[in-house]
Amino acid sequence: MKFLSLLAPGALVFGLMVLPVPAADPVPEYDLVVRNGRIVDGTGNPWFRGDVAISGDRIVAIGRVPDGKVKRTIDAKGVIVAPGVIDIHSHSDDLLLEDGHAQSKIRQGVTTEVLGEGPSAGPRKGQLGARKVTARGKEYTWTTLGGYFDAIDAAGASVNVASYVGLDNVWECVMGKSFARPTAKQFDEMKGLIDEAMREGALGLSTYMMMPPGALATTDDLVELCTVVKRHGGLYASHVRSEGLDVFAAIKEAIAVGERAGVPVDIIHLKIADEKLWGQMKDVVALIDAARARGVDVQANVYPYTRGNNNLSSIIPPWAHEGGTGKMLARLKDPKDRARLKGDITKGIDGWYNHYTAVGGDWSRMLVSGRGGYEGLTMDRVIAAKSKGRTPPPDPLDVLFDVLVEEGGSVPTVFAHHDEKDMNLAMQQPWCSIGSDGSAYATEGPLKRGNPHPRNFGTFPRVLGVYVRERGVLKLEDAVRKITSLNAAKVGLRDRGTVRAGAFADVLVFDPATVIDKSTYTAPFAYNDGIEYVIVNGQVVLDRGKHTDAVPGRALRKGK
Template identity: 45%
Template structure:
């Protein structure tokens, strides 16, 4: 796919010739642009087992890089460069593209992106539930104080300027989100948008698209986007579509109404005339296992009639999101302060208790997709006094506090100002396999960049550190769910084509030199739900825009 969308990727600042919108490379693979021994060659990769991203079988060859570009690829016996990597026994692939990350703010604080580059990730697409634009008092109010203080921009150009000054180790592109658009214009009102409000939000989409956004995105299980109608979202998606931007969505249901939610996303794309990306496709809750087959059938049917629909996933049978996601949508109206006030109100607590109990034991409806409180693990707690609960299940925490799960849930959310993250053990491994086999499914880890040392006080979902190597290890080498070449295509060319990155995602002369080199016999994740802050093994070299950021398994 080629769009008129500006390729808004922030390049690492040590590369001199960092441009944002190069025309698509047209030189065939295994050809040479200029002499392979020409002055200016900065890096030569020898003896490469090349998996080029297209899905084609591997072949052996060499890769020559000058600055931030691949200048030659093929058999290059006479090629020389200032630096050489011997890739004998290793797979050389395009840099991996994370189709759903949350690094827009973390990269401003720590540009090393350790948890990303040690997985082989060289580019990330962000902007799911919220985005860095629009910016006003309403959007800033929902950020924590440290993040709020970092916001010095008023538009997307300003954000990318701030990001480039932070010298990030990876490239970053972003969507503009329904949640941030609504919050900017309407606050957290739980009502339909007026025609004037839709027009104002559309103006914000237009401005973001002109400055390089990749499209419109929505997190439809999260307030305030959850209050938006299909028609409202379609109107905003039409504005993005004028610039070649797409529509990406964390759909309204990943459980009982999964197929209906997929069809809503398809309808928005079809009516707005643009492509659709369904984020982290899955079926949550044992009663819903197997529904992914109907969801896949719906996507295949849409594709058959010409609607460009694709999806991404992470390779785990557990999801991760806020602990407050266990509460019904009405409790979130008005934003965090309103939610906390409700949790402190005895009458509202009683109403919530009734909804979360149903006909069973107290709290039996909490985390129903995960089988109840015992399937909900606290992952990240901000308040120091509550961090002792990280890595523990909600039912266990309730017993230790002498409470039932409902009161424990409410009180933890109050004490942590509804910032607690949780892991929900809710999915089927068979469903994960089935989704992975679909040719239009890429990978999005749904986690932001992190360090990998004692400064990390949370216990995040292991996908933050291990998703891409996990696929190469457990789904390619061990279980043969997909082939190596198909896995690399899902990591590279597929997502690059999805968001219009015409000069990334494939190993070919003229392309940006984003390259991941790994050992196919040892690459594997180490992060677990019990001990998640562990980098993967077998990722030997990672190159971003021609600059090594991982060398011989160590961060440079």
Template identity: 45%
Template sequence: MPISRRPIVLAAAAALAACTPQPQPVSAPAPAQASAAPASAASVPGRASGGVYDLLIRGGRIVDGTGSPWYRGDVAIRGDRIAAVGLLPGAQARDTIDATGLVIAPGFIDMLGHSEYPLLTNPQAASKITQGITTEITGEVTSVVPVNENTLRELGDSTRARVTWRDLNGYFAKLDSARPAINLATFVTVGSVRRYVMGDADRRATPAELQQMRGLVADAMRQGAMGLSTGMIYTPASFAPTDEITELAKVAGQYGGGYASHIRSEGDRLVEAVNEAIGIGEAAHTWVEIHHLKASGKANWGKMPQAVAAIEAARARGVDVSADQYPYPASGTDLDAIIPNWAHAGGTDSMLARLRDPVMRRRISGELTTGGDWNIGASAGGPSGVMIAGVGEDSLKRYQGMRLSEVAVARHQPVVDALFDLILADRSRTSAIYFSMSEQDIEYAMRQPWVSVGIDAGARRADSTVTEHPHPRAYGSFPRILCHYVRERHVITLEDAIRKFTALPAARVGLADRGVVKAGMFADLTIFDPNTVCDRATFVDPVQTSVGIQHVIVNGVPEIRDARITGQRGGRGLRRGGG
């Protein structure tokens, strides 16, 4: 039976890159509620001198983000910073939270979100803060910069109208004026840089074009981008050869940024794609982040150990490689990702024109079907493994939550025609969920000490006004790990889960004042009940917030109190190396 939608609030956290712990060995994890010996006085930062604090959190189990065992203590906040951590029996404050029986953790950091535009119109970000997310890193396939007519053309009408900036400084000014609930940092992407210079051309960049792209990457890096990112299965980045990307990654590396990638293959050529990303970072002399590490397609289940071995081999020779994942056996992306890569050349309008042209339509259909064996949704086992998630046209919303095979039956069409016509009718705005991964591979990746969490979903509302049917990861990813993989299945320990949520991603992108519960850090905190925290979002009913997140604080601002959204918003734009 579906559970009614009711906003529940998760807590935010502070992270510190400078305090990155050494990878913790994963032994047989203890349940989340298991006790640990209190930390000694020497290991706990002392109380700050004198004065009244703005907020005092008393009596919680502090899991500080470093991977160390929890200890009991208090956290005092003054302004937007943590002022003291430890046993503070005589401390006075204007406001107090009783954290007895609760875990006090740094605010959770989403290593891959898509909230750069949603935060401008939905700054409350309920789907994020109710998971305990206080900071998001965005910029995967496209980014908010650079901006010209080429990049604007591929945005929806409503999004395009909001773009009043031309550089990253302008975007951050716009973001801060919206007063977002969460902090946001961004990469600059090959997709946007290439589209700015070359449109969606399927060819190698000329020397002059490459030099122009280098300049655009440098501009974004000087204004605080985290690094360079690629979405290698999406146009136009999919048209970029490895050496071209390497040259752009070198620019990011010169400014202390890194190279992040949705790699070129997550299925048949998974290991080769992992090695391509590693090779780019190695040649560019910078760090590498592999987004949503997975082994996609039943034929590729069990390949995760090979992908991990490739990363471990690179790390052994000194290449700084890490990855992130989301805890679900299904991925989510656009429905038109099924269409062959070549048919996307020239952009969305060109792709739609090909689907309307009878000759091109037959050619594409032929590539998607071979002798009766469906290649449509092959990684998901065929059309029955592809669920329609969100659509733009109201007349098509009846298909949300249906499998592609069911849509074909409802429309009295062969699957390939139903696919083409749905993409055309929705002007390529349809998103889909692909059931293509195994739990064994998910757990294997999760056990790796260098794997953090990126939910691959933008901020959404969490009430009855939501009419789309998103992937449940948008509402449940972080609590799902705490519930299913820590408390119930003991895949990792509570302390290591919190490290993966906080200090690990903060260190990865260089957020030096976040990710650890420590005096002097920004006051991003997530406070939750380790015995009840859990996700409720499902593939059938995804718009459901989680339970057990009791308090969330962002830059000292209480955004969730007693599991209720307060309406206050304390987030801000974050730049590389800053807080």
């Protein structure tokens, strides 16, 4: 073949430039694409219509996702695509080992459980002793929070799991059931345990300040312990010392700990739980706003109910708990101690949050929720049954003591102790997120037990159905922010809580027109309507309302 040369005779050819022909763009490949949904991305920004493409455990594209090779497509036309819920306040520790399906949480849209409030899964050392749980045919034993994380990963769970280190565990590892003040050496041991847990991935330190052992810690103790938390960039989360008549002092203490130690603070389930102070949430909000205005990073969370779950034993004053449950039961049987107990319960003790007086001494506002002979009954009915045929009728407090002795010192109970308007005002604050304070139960099988608080089943659908759609307390986008990215930001979870390219593929698809909670105080074992799909780390766990048995969850270790 001859070529026509346009070069002049004798010209030198130094090179020949060849222009490349553009190659065809590769066809994108996705494991899953959720198409045509209204995306509420978790940031609080307005919803927008688009697609969400997932490959492996990550979101790889959002918006208008081009056609490609897709293993599965979910049509989300007419429904909402949002980040998976991050439940910032959960108690599912052992239940997730017993049954990793996390039914009552997955069916709310929860993809991450944040555990640890006072008690936590670890540490379990010294006087507290190793924790052993037999679950799913295997025995799991651990002494540290990291050991619990390893157990979760080995057993498998449908949800991700993160945790604080609880002060109760730290204190009891060193001090046991003693109410004595720790020595300098013992206090250093506590700091060492917190340091170990933080290095193993704890989110921060959590405290339950209403009852021992948490109540034994002074403000100075908490500040000193939080210096360890600060070194690791953690959070101080506190169920404050009182939610009743001393609620303002208790919140001031939590703020002081954060301010003095230089750590962020999250107040657990903010409320005014004494009818004498109902209507004063505006003053609580002003107190927190003032702290934030001077640079203190203090926030809070709530659950969307006006009844809280505790225990009839919380009516027993703190002094009677010294030495543990056995010692408390002995005091409940002693006539002299009973007389003292009655006086303290009816008159109160300075600085102690008294559940009995918080509900105005109204036994009908106490609903037994745990396993035992009285579940599902209010205490006025229990007292009436116990008093039948007895002349004269017994003192109701004697009946309380007898029931606690009969049930081994523990009777989980729902207390109707705070006000709807106060709760709504707290919920609306920009720094207030939402958590369930619940556990992963089920409507059938071994995890259908007791008479649990409906928040275990319905917290987040209740927010979306009642407080967004029906009552307009929150806008949809802000409600989603409060159950996703706000919680992620508080505890420092990386790449979770938003729908964006590069984030982990924890995704919730729900119908805004039908989403609603179905669980009630007297019939709690009910799943929700409107939760259609839940995706955890890229795997579909809830598929058109049906659990797939997938367990793609992971232990999320802060900083790892």
